[in-house]
Amino acid sequence: MSNAQMENQQPLLKIRGLTKEFRQGNDRVKAVRQMDLDIYKGEVFGLVGESGCGKSTFGQMLVHLLDPTSGTIRLAGEDITRPPRRERKDLCKRMQIVFQDPYSSIDPNKTIGWLVEEPLKIHGIGRTQKERDEKVGKVLQAVGLDDSYRTRWPNELSGGQRQRVAIAIALILDPEFVVCDEPVSALDVSVQAQVLNLLLDLRKEFGLTYLFISHDLNVVSYMSDRIGVMYLGSLVELGDSEAISRMPLHPYTEALFSASMDVEGDRERIILTGDLPSPANPPAGCPFHTRCVACTDRCKAERPLLREFEGGRFCACHRVEERTGLKPVAAPEQKEEKTE
């Protein structure tokens, strides 16, 4: 989907200033800080970052498994940040999630047919058993499982089959938006491609919008129209999937691509040193400065904001201009966040 197309559209999801703090003893840990993001109808938005950077927390806030500390989420213009109980249940029909590990995200004590049918029962969809059975059959077929799976138990299924079941369960309510939280990371490499292609096919068939969360840059760039790169709870880069993989703006993105680069790549390999700093005690200034190859004194003192650059790209780095020659589109918003 091109930028021009997206500008004409209202975003399906409009997320502003979304923050999640967890209490850890007396400390407050910001797992997600001040995320601003628009997700457009029909796109696959890829969210990439190391484990512990808050990407799963972000995804779970969208489907109301976690309550945000502050910020707003709008779905097609309607505020759904803290819905009352009743609406929360109705929202499940519109937004669903597929989890990472299909071995733990499926109740081991129920047959596949029971599990896929359950959402229909919860929401009172389908008056008769026959009606519900038909729906179950259809969605199983859509994910590539035949009717014989209905009576089978989860422990008789392989990882890939289980993930197909999880996808079927998410799709049976006919949602508009699906959070895919690392849906293939727990699967064998040989099965990953099958499940990814299935997800892409289903997007067309059901008109879905995905938030695709992963730590695997190859997977994300294969799947996504746009990519957001997260580091320590905030976005450091955002833009077209193709543009980002051609020329990453942020040194962190660069390092990520370099790490997952094929052997024939001609760029020099950048190896990150050190660990992800603890979100309980984030470094002052730019959160990435402790591991950055291009760190300056300014980076240690001042936290860079997400600024827009030519070509509809966003990056939170002080040194984009001097490193890449891209010019910022407008002056950065004066919304400096205090660094604790």
Place this chain on the structure above:
Amino acid sequence: MRVSTIFKKCLGNRNFILGSSMVGLMVLLMVVGFFYMPYDPDAMDTEHTLEFFSSQHLLGTDQFGRDVLSRIMEGTRVSFLVGALTVVFGLLVGGAIGSLAGYYGGKVDEVIMKLIDTQMAFPGVLLALMLIAVFGNSIQNLILALGVMSIPRFARISRSGFIKYRDAEFIKAARSRGAGDGRIIFLHILPNIVPELIVTSSLGFAGAVMSEAGLSYLGLGIQPPTPSFGKMLSEAQGEILKAGWYVLVPALAITLLVMGFNLIGDALQEVTEHGR
């Protein structure tokens, strides 16, 4: 793990086979007793007291000339009744309390667990003695006392089960589909902790049979002339020098039941844990 798989695995477990045949023998005695007993268990016969095993009296007679086999057959009813009702009581009350504590956590959990800990500080038999002293000596009160004693055990097991599963990924998944607390508790968590609850029930049953025998031996609980293993043991005690075998019969009956249920419990524990 599903119940059918557990059952299949049990059949290959030596402890389970041994335990269930012990319990099976006692069940058989009880069931046959409903239809046929060699003698009236309360009929005295002063001509034949303290007789050794014979073809007339397979397990001999007691000091009043009553047929011991018939009394054992009737005694199994008391043991099974007390054991079963105690387990049901503990399972319902303890299970419910533990589930609430485990599922909701926080303050609810703290308050409930403090109460449970307080109750556990009392020795079980002392508590039963106290209840019987206050409310009177009857089988209902005995079951109530033993039931109350078994609450902590069930509460702890179901609490830990609920804590284990309440944040499980498949519970989160169910929640994201709109499932309410009731559906999650009864349809998603409870079936997963059934194996643990069965194990606890089995051990609880053995404990209840043991405690009932102990209290009846002390003259609390089951009142004569209703036969109970504990009561028979205390009656036999006086005749131990004249007829040592008479002590062995009720003792063996208690052993078979308690050991049988303990073996079944152990076997189930083994089977369900290895399977995970």
